[in-house]
Amino acid sequence: MEKRDVIVMGAGLAGLSAARDLAAAGTDVLVLEARARPGGRVEQATTADGRLVQLGGEIVGTFHTAYRKLVGELGLTLGPTFVASSGETKWKLGSGETLGDDLPWMSKEERRNYERLEREFSRLAASVDPDDPWSHPDAQRLDSISVADWARSEGGSPAVILALELSAHALAVESIERTSLLADLRKESAAGADGFYSFEAWENERVLEGSATVALRMAEQLGGRIRYSSPVAAVHIASGRARVSLRTGEEFSADSVISALPVGPLRDVHITGVSVERLASLHRQRQAPAVKIAAVYASSFWEEAGMNGTSYSQTTLIGGTWAQSPGVLSGLLPPSSLGEYFATPPARREPDLTDDLAAILGTQAREHSAFFLRNWASDRWTQGYVTGWRPGDVMSVGPLHGTHEPPFYVCGSDQWVCGYMEGAVRTGRAAAAAVLRGGKDRRAAR
Ligand SMILES: Cc1cc2nc3c(=O)[nH]c(=O)nc-3n(C[C@H](O)[C@H](O)[C@H](O)COP(=O)(O)OP(=O)(O)OC[C@H]3O[C@@H](n4cnc5c(N)ncnc54)[C@H](O)[C@@H]3O)c2cc1C
Structure with a gap:
């Protein structure tokens, strides 16, 4: 031995x-x-024209200090992500499509309601110690209710519930109807308790070498x-x-x-x-299970239409997309899409998901030169995606x-x-x- x-x-x-x-x-x-x-769960492929494509973990935030320190020690470089790009976000909702940042489909009143709930969420998150959420005096109750139930109990309108659900859907985590409030408070407390999940906090940097x-x-x-x-x-x-x-x-x-x-x-x-x-x-x-896609194009075609590549979609198997690097688009299939996805004959998956991309970002999305599908949910050595x-x-x-x-x-x-x-x-x-x-x-x- x-x-x-x-x-x-x-x-x-x-x-x-x-x-x-x-x-x-x-x-x-x-x-x-x-x-x-x-x-x-970090893995990359190289395209015929030499571009690196990330098939797993990709982006970090400024408060990810341990990761950022390691990157420095390894002599690698951090650079900006899609968060810094111009162009607007696409929203593909059951009620129609919109382009714009900051929840453009909400009325003024719905937005006020959203902002009030976000302030209350921040206040609560600040009271949770991310290293010891169990010591919170109300831990049992906060863990027993879902994020959605909490939002409703605080007078959150259906539009607020939809905004939070779209965010979870695009991140490919469980529905807010089935996510512990305490877990979400703990997560955002770790990020500085500055509101609901934000790209600025969690997703503004990536390693330029891949x-x-x-x-x-x-x-x-x-x-x-x-x-x-x-x-x-x-x-x-x-x-x-x-x-x-x-x-x-x-x-x-x-x-x-x-x-x-x-x-x-x-x-x-x-x-x-x-x-x-x-x-x-x-x-x-x-863990929450997920599948990731990456589609490679000659250029970032979405920019020509005033888009930044970020999307939230309620009507497709893909829950959301973002621009990974010039001409490369990432997307995630959330847990709620996976039954239908795995029931799809393997040979139909790429064409169906290409249809999804075209429905979200326009017909040019069909013209990819490479398409990657990574079934992390069914991968024997992962069995998931991120903690749920x-x-x-x-x-x-x-x-x-x-x-x-x-x-x-x-x-x-x-x-x-x-x-x-x-x-x-x-x-x-x-x-x-x-x-x-x-x-x-x-x-x-x-
Ligand atoms: C699609 C996707 C997108 C993501 N996006 C992001 C992102 O943008 N930003 C971010 O910060 N995080 C992201 N993540 C999460 C992040 O990638 C992971 O949390 C992180 O890489 C996990 O690292 P780990 O070492 O804990 O686990 P893993 O990377 O899963 O490593 C565990 C290792 O154990 C091995 N293993 C399993 N079973 C055995 C066994 N029996 N014997 C020996 N070895 C075994 C596995 O093969 C694997 O190599 C994403 C993850 C996925 C899947």
Whole structure:
């Protein structure tokens, strides 16, 4: 049996960030990765004309400090996203189409109502500690109701409910009818409690060399410390040590093991020697499933029609689009579209989604030179997209969320407030620091 100081399960941004810090500290670390490539939910393809296309995680916000710091250390560059582009947003609603920023389809009165609710949401969000939402005096109640129920109870008009639902739909997270208010407050509290989800806070920067390059560069630095095509089947903790078995039966022994797996695939790993409570909390977490598309064009044709490429759509399987880079359009299919999407014969998916793009942005959307479809929802090693919190989930997962039970450590975007590349890097580096401190800080993963 091979012996190591630390085994890291998973070579996504979290596992790579953890392993990189451990290796830099002189630890004998080995990363076991199921796929034949690093990066997990960040992945990129190159088009025939040499453009990089992001098929997974893509954009970050200014408050994503752990990710931004790592990008600097890796010698990569952050630049602006679609948020900085001119042109207007397209709204394709059941009631008709509009072009314009800032909810142009709302009446003045509806807008006032929206702004009042947003102020109330900010006030509530500021009262939630993102690292410890459980300590909020009203945590149980805030977690038991959905964002939509809260908005209605505060006198939110149908237009306000629609605006919030369109935002969730475009982000490809669960409907606001099935999202915990406490989870959403926690998420926006982490972003500075400045209102509802905003592109300015969450989506104003991207790595110009390609988001997936962040993972590729770390993998390059780690070299032979990563074993690819090595899915972990079991972890046994006994006498303060970890034994990790691959599906092939090969075994490793280590002083510590770090799980950097998404919560879905982690449920498929047989774990013993970790407390029932810790495992129950981990296994209670879930993800929102999604499918991503990327369509490549000769130029950003949408700009000629005064659009910025951003859209919100109520009537198509695609919930929303945005401009990824010049001539490249991204889009997401939210959980509510996935039943119909997976029922569509595979050969019809690209043509149907091209019809969707044309319905949203005009007939030029048909003229793509490359079209990428990435079924993250059904990907065996992801089983989702970003962390999802239905009403009751925050309290059920409880304060053990993101905590370590040495020598069993956890990291990964699911172990932060709501997912995202920031969550992966932040928890990955925190897990490495906790291992190096000898597991003294069990809460460091958050
Ligand atoms: C379509 C899409 C768009 C997104 N857009 C954004 C965005 O714009 N901005 C943003 O910040 N975030 C975005 N995200 C989220 C972000 O990409 C992820 O939260 C983040 O990359 C997850 O990193 P991770 O290391 O925690 O997990 P992962 O990247 O999922 O890494 C986990 C690794 O574990 C491996 N694995 C699984 N099971 C096993 C096993 N049994 N044994 C060994 N290895 C295993 C997997 O293959 C994978 O490599 C997006 C995600 C998706 C899917």
